[in-house]
Amino acid sequence: MIKTKDLTKYYGKSRGIEKLNLEVNQGEIFGFIGPNGAGKSTTVRTLLNLIFPTSGQGKIFDLDIVKDTVKIRKDVGYVPAEVHFYSDMIVKDFIQYSTKFYCKDYQDFMEELAQKLELDLSRKIGDLSSGNKKKVAIVIAMVFKPKLLIFDEPTSGLDPLIQSKFFQLLKDAKKDGTTIFFSSHVLSVVQKICDRVGIIKEGQLIKVEKISQILKTKAKNIRIVSEELELEKTDDMKNFKHINDTYYFTYTGDISDLLNQIKASKIDDMSMTEPSLDEVFLHYYKAEEQS
Amino acid sequence: MKQYVKIEFIRQYKSLILWVVINCGLSILMLSMYPAFKDSIGDMMAMLDSFPQGFLEAFGLGEGGLDMSTSYGWYGMEGYLFVSLLASSYAALIGSTILSREEDDQTIEFLLSKPLSRNQVLFGKGLIVLTNLVIMNILLFLTLFIMFTIVGDFLIKTTLLIIAGIFLLQVIFASVSFALSIFITKSRQVMSISIGLVVGLFFLDIIATLTDQLSFLKYFTPYEYVNAVSIINDQHIEPTYLLISLCIIVISMTITWYVYNRKDILL
Numbered sequence: 001m002i003k004t005k006d007l008t009k010y011y012g013k014s015r016g017i018e019k020l021n022l023e024v025n026q027g028e029i030f031g032f033i034g035p036n037g038a039g040k041s042t043t044v045r046t047l048l049n050l051i052f053p054t055s056g057q058g059k060i061f062d063l064d065i066v067k068d069t070v071k072i073r074k075d076v077g078y079v080p081a082e083v084h085f086y087s088d089m090i091v092k093d094f095i096q097y098s099t100k101f102y103c104k105d106y107q108d109f110m111e112e113l114a115q116k117l118e119l120d121l122s123r124k125i126g127d128l129s130s131g132n133k134k135k136v137a138i139v140i141a142m143v144f145k146p147k148l149l150i151f152d153e154p155t156s157g158l159d160p161l162i163q164s165k166f167f168q169l170l171k172d173a174k175k176d177g178t179t180i181f182f183s184s185h186v187l188s189v190v191q192k193i194c195d196r197v198g199i200i201k202e203g204q205l206i207k208v209e210k211i212s213q214i215l216k217t218k219a220k221n222i223r224i225v226s227e228e229l230e231l232e233k234t235d236d237m238k239n240f241k242h243i244n245d246t247y248y249f250t251y252t253g254d255i256s257d258l259l260n261q262i263k264a265s266k267i268d269d270m271s272m273t274e275p276s277l278d279e280v281f282l283h284y285y286k287a288e289e290q291s
Numbered sequence: 292m293k294q295y296v297k298i299e300f301i302r303q304y305k306s307l308i309l310w311v312v313i314n315c316g317l318s319i320l321m322l323s324m325y326p327a328f329k330d331s332i333g334d335m336m337a338m339l340d341s342f343p344q345g346f347l348e349a350f351g352l353g354e355g356g357l358d359m360s361t362s363y364g365w366y367g368m369e370g371y372l373f374v375s376l377l378a379s380s381y382a383a384l385i386g387s388t389i390l391s392r393e394e395d396d397q398t399i400e401f402l403l404s405k406p407l408s409r410n411q412v413l414f415g416k417g418l419i420v421l422t423n424l425v426i427m428n429i430l431l432f433l434t435l436f437i438m439f440t441i442v443g444d445f446l447i448k449t450t451l452l453i454i455a456g457i458f459l460l461q462v463i464f465a466s467v468s469f470a471l472s473i474f475i476t477k478s479r480q481v482m483s484i485s486i487g488l489v490v491g492l493f494f495l496d497i498i499a500t501l502t503d504q505l506s507f508l509k510y511f512t513p514y515e516y517v518n519a520v521s522i523i524n525d526q527h528i529e530p531t532y533l534l535i536s537l538c539i540i541v542i543s544m545t546i547t548w549y550v551y552n553r554k555d556i557l558l
Contacts, residue, residue, distance in 0.1 A: 011557075050403055051555040074406040082558075084397035086302075100294035101405040140401075 001026045001148060001179045002047065006056035009042050016042035018203040019056065024181055029174055031194030031211070032183040039203040040183040041081055044152045047181075048078060060148065074102065077141030081153040083133040087126030091136055094125060095143060102144040113139045116165055131157035138166065142173065149173065149180045155189050167193050221279075222251045222258070225269035229262055250275065292411055295402075299419045303385065307423045310381040314374050314427065315434040321370035322438035325362050332360045356520055362442045363449055366435075367519035374431070375457050375514065376493050382424060382461035383485035386468030387478070389416045394476040397558045409552050417544075420469070424461045428454050449523060456517030456528065459536055463513045464489055466543040473550045510535065 002024035009016035017039040024030040034040050045051045047058055049069035058065040060072045085094060092110075099106045114121050119135040128136065134157045141149055149170075155163050170180055170193055184190050190197055190211075197214060199207040207214075219238075224231070224247045233240045236253030245268070251258055255272075358364040390413075393399040402412060432454045439445035468485035475481040492512040499508035499515060509515040516532035 011555075045556075048404055050400060051557070052553065070406050070408045073404060076404075078404040080400055080404075082397070084558075085401060086396075086398055088302075097294060097298055098401075098405070101407065 002030075002058070002060050002181060004043075004047075004056065004058040007043070007046060007053055007058050008055045009039075009046050009051060010054045015039075015203045016051075016054075017046070017200075020200075020203070020205055022198060022205060022208075024179060025196075026179050027174065027177050028195045029170065029180040029182055029193055031190035031197035032181060032200065033185060033187060033190050033197055034200035035185055038200045040185070040200060041152055042203075043200070044078075044150055044181075044183055047150065048073070048076070075147040077144065077146040077149045079134070079137045079141045079149075079151045079154045081156070083130070083137045085125045085133065085136065087124070089125050090121075091119065091123055091125060091128070092121035095121070095136065095139055098140045099144055104144065106143045106145075109145070110139060110143050113142060113169070116169060117162060118165075129157070131159065131162070134158055135162070138169075142169065145173075145176070145178070147178060149178055150183075151181065152183045153185070154182070155184065155186060163189070219250050219252045219275055219279075220255070221248075221273045221275055223248055223269075223271045224262065224267060226262070226265055226267045229265040229267070231262065250279070292407065292415065295407065295411075296415045296418060299389075299415060300422065303389070303419055303423055306381075306385065307426060310377070311427050311430050314378055314381075314431055317374055317377065318366070318370050318431065318434050319438055321373075322362065322366060322435075322442055324369070325365045325442050328365060329360065357523060362439055362444055363446065363523050366439075366453075367523040371453060371456075371519045371522075375460055375517070376489070378427065378431075378457050379460045379464045379489045379493075380486055381427070382420075382465040383468045383489045384482060385420050385423060386465030387472050387481040387485040389420060389472075390469065391472040391476050391478040391481050394556070394558075395478040399556055400558060403556060410548070413548060413551055417469070420465050421462075424458060424465065428458045428461075431457065448526060452522045452526060452528070456522050459517055459528070459533075460513050463536055463539050466540045466547075470543040470547045473547050473554065513539070 002022060004020050004022045007020040007022070008018050020039070020043060022043070032040055032043065042051070046053050047060060047065055049065055049072075052066065061075065063072050065072065089097070095110050095114075096107075099110070111121070113119075114135075117135045117138060119132065119139060123132075125133065125136065134154065138154065141151075155166065158166060170182075174180060182190065182194055194211050196208065196210050198205050225245055226247075227245050229247070231242070231247050233249075234253065236251055236257075237249040238252065240249040241247070357367045359368055393402060403409070407415075432450065435450050435453065436445060439450065464485070467488065468481070471484060472478075472481045475484065493514055495508055496512040496514035496518075499505055499512060513536065516536055517528055521527060521529060
């Protein structure tokens with residue numbers, strides 16, 4: 001659905017993205033994560049031809065992102081990180097204006113989306129909060145049922161209740177075969193809805209993995225409560241802390257070795273959890289820095 | 292595309308109404324003063340005789356200049372000059388802001404995420420500018436038709452030439468301002484520069500007429516291309532000036548098209 005080959009964008013001398021090789025499959029929700037300034041928005045804006053690549057190439061629906069951009073945009077819904085619309089227009093008129101570009105009437109679906117996102121269609125855009133403007137952007141992107149949805153930080157400004165309704169809309173769209181490119185720095189959000197995730201750092205894609213796979217690392221977060229235990233820190237124990245009678249650490253070694261180490265002592269409580277995507281993300285970032 | 296042009300037109304019509312009222316109002320005011328002036332023409336001509344020849348020439352009143360005893364000579368002296376300045380200001384204003392405002396307000400991201408090519412965006416904006424200028428000039432023509440008929444002697448060819456002169460000036464300033472807005476995306480900045488150009492070239496025209504040594508400057512100011520004396524007395528616009536005007540318009544539009552199709556939309 002989306003394929004880039006060595007896609008590079010420089011703003012003068014400063015780096016935007018560098019040799020980005022990305023592949024997003026049809027019908028999946030692809031998370032694109034990285035901190036601010038990593039190149040997420042540059043990637044999105046290059047894919048939509050708002051900016052021109054310095055070198056390399058990109059394809060959407062097997063069409064060139066520069067030469068065939070108008071054809072591509074007929075089937076792409078886009079929610080930008082910051083929403084700017086004509087403040088003097090009424091929400092309903094503006095959404096209808098937006099759908100006219102696709103030569104179809106989507107009145108019923110517009111009302112359905114607005115109802116689900118609790119968006120008041122009768123208000124003036126200039127009077128809306130940033131969260132409500134974001135809802136307008138979501139409706140505009142989804143209302144014409146495009147084949148591909150590109151979101152750049154779509155949840156910023158949305159309250160948790162609306163966020164969950166929004167995620168449900170994405171899941172419904174996915175069921176209908178829509179591909180979703182979801183760029184965000186909020187990892188918990190990406191973890192909730194994405195099938196695969198690409199991690200971008202300083203303009204380069206450093207890892208692409210299934211969410212289920214990326215969380216299935218060997219590392220576990222361990223908490224042991226024991227008055228008797230005298231635990232020696234080993235190389236397999238990261239972020240090691242001993243507070244009162246409780247040990248906290250991320251364990252990367254063999255669990256049976258750890259159990260052998262502690263079995264002689266009385267254990268009052270113990271927990272072992274999967275690391276969150278945030279922790280895995282930081283792990284990849286640190287590993288990349290070390291290499 | 293149709294819907295986009297329609298919305299753009301709606302967004303511009305209030306400003307069009309305001310500028311039409313200003314320009315037509317000024318023409319009505321000047322021509323309604325003509326009958327009273329006509330009665331005291333002798334005193335006025337005697338007073339003008341005491342002015343230096345160069346000064347009179349700057350305002351088209353020197354030897355072979357405008358005959359202020361006729362309604363068209365009066366309008367050429369008192370109305371045309373200011374109407375062409377104000378009409379050019381409107382053209383510069385709409386030309387400089389119609390695209391830059393989209394970038395300033397960052398709404399261009401919405402527009403360019405729709406299935407519209409950059410050429411279609413440019414064409415739509417250009418079409419709105421041209422339509423507004425045509426509407427303004429039709430209404431100005433009707434105003435002049437009514438007013439010249441009332442004051443006595445409506446001449447269709449001269450009136451059409453006056454309108455053609457104003458329209459030509461407007462298209463020049465609108466296309467140059469439009470091209471400038473591709474490079475300077477802050478709408479206030481590009482608007483100030485465009486209005487500065489309109490006023491600056493107006494004074495350059497006066498300087499070029501006042502000083503013989505600087506008469507070559509007349510080629511650099513479009514006001515000279517459509518000056519009142521050649522339009523009202525000679526009943527024509529110089530072909531050389533028409534060619535220069537056409538070149539300015541074509542070059543501005545080519546630069547606009549070339550750069551806009553290659554520029555990054557940075558917000």
